[in-house]
Amino acid sequence: MVDFGDRLKELRKRSDLSQEQLAQRLGITKGMISSYETSMRMPSYPILLKIAHLFNTSTDYLLGMDQSDSLDISGLTEKQKAIVCEIVSQFRAFSGE
Numbered sequence: 001m002v003d004f005g006d007r008l009k010e011l012r013k014r015s016d017l018s019q020e021q022l023a024q025r026l027g028i029t030k031g032m033i034s035s036y037e038t039s040m041r042m043p044s045y046p047i048l049l050k051i052a053h054l055f056n057t058s059t060d061y062l063l064g065m066d067q068s069d070s071l072d073i074s075g076l077t078e079k080q081k082a083i084v085c086e087i088v089s090q091f092r093a094f095s096g097e
Helices: 006-016 021-025 030-037 047-054 078-094
Strands: none
Touching: 006 030, 021 030, 021 047
8 A cells, every 4th residue: 555655755755756746835844745755744734736737637646545646738739739649559558558
């Protein structure tokens, strides 16, 4: 089972952010990020929402209730959405999913 700390660390690294940079964006300390990533603490509801918004994902994904990561493609044109879908399909075909 994946926990919140693992998901947060994965998303942070994928976004090429240090713990300090993430803390600054969320308005909290680096120590808080560290305690979240080691599962010593859980974020407050407002911070959880900020994290979900920052990484364009759902709170369900962050909390391990939803196994699928999401990508917000709202605001893209229909043509851009089709291109994104095609790229995802190609990645899935390439990885053998």
